[in-house]
Amino acid sequence: MTSPQDWPLYEVFVRAKRGLDHKHVGSLHAADAAMAIEHARDLYTRRQEGVSLWVVKSSDIVASDPDDAQALFDPAEDKIYRHPTFYDIPKDVETL
Amino acid sequence: MSAVTAPVADRALMTYVLRLADTALVLAQRLSAWIGHSPAIEEDLGCANIALDLLGQARLLYAYAGELEGAGRTEDDFAYLREECDFLNATMAELPNGDFGQTIVRQCLLDLWRLELFERLTQSTDVRLAQIAAKAVKEIRYHVRYSSGWLVRLGDGTDESHQRVAKALTTLWPYVTEWFAEDAMEQALTERGVAPSVAAVQVGFETRLAPILRDATLTRPVDVDYRWFGKRSQHSEHLGHLLADLQSLHRAHPGAQW
Amino acid sequence: MYTQGLLEAIPKAVSALEDSERMARFQARIDAEEKIEPKDWMPDAYRQTLIRQISQHAHSEIVGMLPEGNWISRAPSLLRKSILIAKVQDEGGHGAYLYSAAETLGIARSELIDQLLSGRAKYSSIFNYPTPSWADIAAIGWLVDGAAIMNQIPLCRCSYGPYARAMVRVCKEESFHQRQGYHAMLSLARGTPAQQRMAQDALNRWWWPALMMFGPPDTASQHTAVSVRWKIKRFTNDELRQKFVDFTVPQAQFLGLTLPDAQLQQAADGHYQIGPLDWSEFNAVLKGNGPCNAERIAERRAAHADGAWVRAAAIAHAAKRAARAVA
Numbered sequence: 001m002t003s004p005q006d007w008p009l010y011e012v013f014v015r016a017k018r019g020l021d022h023k024h025v026g027s028l029h030a031a032d033a034a035m036a037i038e039h040a041r042d043l044y045t046r047r048q049e050g051v052s053l054w055v056v057k058s059s060d061i062v063a064s065d066p067d068d069a070q071a072l073f074d075p076a077e078d079k080i081y082r083h084p085t086f087y088d089i090p091k092d093v094e095t096l
Numbered sequence: 097m098s099a100v101t102a103p104v105a106d107r108a109l110m111t112y113v114l115r116l117a118d119t120a121l122v123l124a125q126r127l128s129a130w131i132g133h134s135p136a137i138e139e140d141l142g143c144a145n146i147a148l149d150l151l152g153q154a155r156l157l158y159a160y161a162g163e164l165e166g167a168g169r170t171e172d173d174f175a176y177l178r179e180e181c182d183f184l185n186a187t188m189a190e191l192p193n194g195d196f197g198q199t200i201v202r203q204c205l206l207d208l209w210r211l212e213l214f215e216r217l218t219q220s221t222d223v224r225l226a227q228i229a230a231k232a233v234k235e236i237r238y239h240v241r242y243s244s245g246w247l248v249r250l251g252d253g254t255d256e257s258h259q260r261v262a263k264a265l266t267t268l269w270p271y272v273t274e275w276f277a278e279d280a281m282e283q284a285l286t287e288r289g290v291a292p293s294v295a296a297v298q299v300g301f302e303t304r305l306a307p308i309l310r311d312a313t314l315t316r317p318v319d320v321d322y323r324w325f326g327k328r329s330q331h332s333e334h335l336g337h338l339l340a341d342l343q344s345l346h347r348a349h350p351g352a353q354w
Numbered sequence: 355m356y357t358q359g360l361l362e363a364i365p366k367a368v369s370a371l372e373d374s375e376r377m378a379r380f381q382a383r384i385d386a387e388e389k390i391e392p393k394d395w396m397p398d399a400y401r402q403t404l405i406r407q408i409s410q411h412a413h414s415e416i417v418g419m420l421p422e423g424n425w426i427s428r429a430p431s432l433l434r435k436s437i438l439i440a441k442v443q444d445e446g447g448h449g450a451y452l453y454s455a456a457e458t459l460g461i462a463r464s465e466l467i468d469q470l471l472s473g474r475a476k477y478s479s480i481f482n483y484p485t486p487s488w489a490d491i492a493a494i495g496w497l498v499d500g501a502a503i504m505n506q507i508p509l510c511r512c513s514y515g516p517y518a519r520a521m522v523r524v525c526k527e528e529s530f531h532q533r534q535g536y537h538a539m540l541s542l543a544r545g546t547p548a549q550q551r552m553a554q555d556a557l558n559r560w561w562w563p564a565l566m567m568f569g570p571p572d573t574a575s576q577h578t579a580v581s582v583r584w585k586i587k588r589f590t591n592d593e594l595r596q597k598f599v600d601f602t603v604p605q606a607q608f609l610g611l612t613l614p615d616a617q618l619q620q621a622a623d624g625h626y627q628i629g630p631l632d633w634s635e636f637n638a639v640l641k642g643n644g645p646c647n648a649e650r651i652a653e654r655r656a657a658h659a660d661g662a663w664v665r666a667a668a669i670a671h672a673a674k675r676a677a678r679a680v681a
Contacts, residue, residue: 125427129426129427132420132657133657135662141443196661250668254666257670353545
């Protein structure tokens with residue numbers, strides 16, 4: 001598949017404006033981290049889409065397995081008491 | 097349109113501005129030839145971005161030259177309707193691209209010189225020039241980052257890449273010296289505080305270049321005696337071909353709007 | 355996007371029962387308009403269809419840089435030159451986004467590029483037509499990008515997440531391409547007689563190829579049914595072609611240009627009916643016998659080959675740097 005002569009793949013995350021999280025926008029190829037930042041700038045922020053960039057080597061990302069999704073995420077489903085809407089508070093209590 | 101005939105209040109400043117504009121335009125023209133042909137898609141985008149910045153700088157500078165002249169010439173009149181002997185760009189900008197390594201060497205040398213020059217121009221007593229420089233400096237800082245990054249990678253990459261950029265550096269170096277051969281016009285503008293001192297720009301250029309060459313494991317070539325003077329319209333044979341290409345369509349339809 | 359090890363993560367042999375259960379779950383997810391994401395199980399045919407479609411799309415963007423790049427050096431004003439550079443640059447960007455999306459399916463970009471350069475992969479035939487005049491640049495923006503948008507907007511809702519997300523980005527940028535093309539065409543159509551002639555000539559040459567960009571008629575298209583079921587495709591070729599014609603005919607009328615179709619007429623229901631398309635020409639270009647097929651691939655090959663030492667040097671330098679950092 002990937003040969004050692006290929007530039008490795010980097011994932012790119014862009015902060016659209018101050019106060020927002022960095023969001024995954026796609027990937028690119030670069031020989032090193034500095035180049036990855038430059039490429040990310042040229043590829044993903046040509047129209048002022050961002051004020052800050054993160055690049056991470058794709059091979060360094062550890063992702064959860066979709067087959068584990070039920071085990072990982074479904075058990076949270078019945079913990080409805082975690083949500084504020086679970087609690088019925090009399091209307092007279094105004095500041096809660 | 098080819099010859100400047102109207103009396104211009106500040107002929108020296110207009111000429112100086114045209115030198116800056118022509119260098120930016122001619123370099124943009126060369127660099128944009130890489131789009132679609134560079135070593136990787138990402139580099140196509142990088143070269144295109146730098147070419148766009150340079151074109152933007154050229155357009156602002158031509159507009160200002162037109163105002164200084166006061167004869168109603170537009171950016172396109174300057175770019176498309178002047179002859180080779182009217183162009184005042186630094187000769188290095190018009191040299192053919194060569195391989196990607198030669199393009200990078202040319203770009204890095206010009207970027208470092210222009211960064212030093214434009215940073216100082218932000219302090220110019222000429223307000224318009226200072227404003228244009230302030231915008232351009234942000235762009236050129238990125239250009240330096242791109243071209244010096246590549247110069248280091250190629251210089252300190254494989255044996256082949258090292259040899260290629262080392263050869264390109266030797267080939268291009270003679271064209272550096274024109275930048276630092278101060279003429280009377282530049283001297284006069286420096287005295288007025290319009291243009292920075294050429295000597296100071298040279299010191300800054302050398303200071304910026306040294307660590308890049310060190311990281312690229314390249315040696316600064318020795319200066320040669322012969323100097324090109326594109327800034328005084330003494331061009332290489334390459335500019336004529338570049339302009340023939342650039343101007344052909346525009347000239348084929350005089351007065352047309354696009 | 356999470357490419358590495360993706361194919362390996364798929365169990366080599368699954369029981370038929372497990373397979374049909376997974377298939378049902380997969381189809382249910384698509385029917386519920388949920389996206390399929392890179393690490394999800396997917397039928398191999400879905401994966402291969404997407405790899406083929408996304409990579410063809412990416413190749414088209416990259417090859418598409420060439421006919422327009424042909425006019426960067428000669429663009430007739432500095433503003434048009436800037437616009438054209440920005441546009442061709444965007445095409446490169448679109449190619450990169452799309453290769454990224456294809457890579458999430460477990461195939462490396464270098465492999466896709468090999469397929470293109472070796473002639474195994476297809477790209478849009480439209481880019482095998484030449485751009486002898488400046489008006490071709492205007493016509494490409496207006497018609498080719500216009501047709502592309504028509505094809506691509508439904509892809510923003512494609513069932514495969516990374517492709518859909520890439521297409522959202524592409525479509526946003528593509529509308530600038532179409533508008534700048536129409537704007538350039540308008541300048542020519544309102545210009546000197548020579549410019550008007552140039553504009554009409556370009557329209558004559560690009561109109562039919564642009565209509566063929568939507569692909570063969572529905573009666574002859576092999577891929578449509580399953581692609582529609584998997585929500586890779588949402589409209590048929592003929593539906594999209596008709597929509598494009600209906601949008602474009604009034605635009606041409608506004609320009610005062612004549613569409614090269616003597617049989618073109620507006621039906622009672624408002625739709626425009628076009629004359630027959632010459633599919634023999636389409637097939638000839640598709641098979642590699644178009645005017646510029648060989649040149650386009652030769653240019654891509656040359657760029658790739660000439661850049662090999664540069665790419666290798668960057669890798670070598672990164673390795674040296676890494677070694678020095680450890681020492």
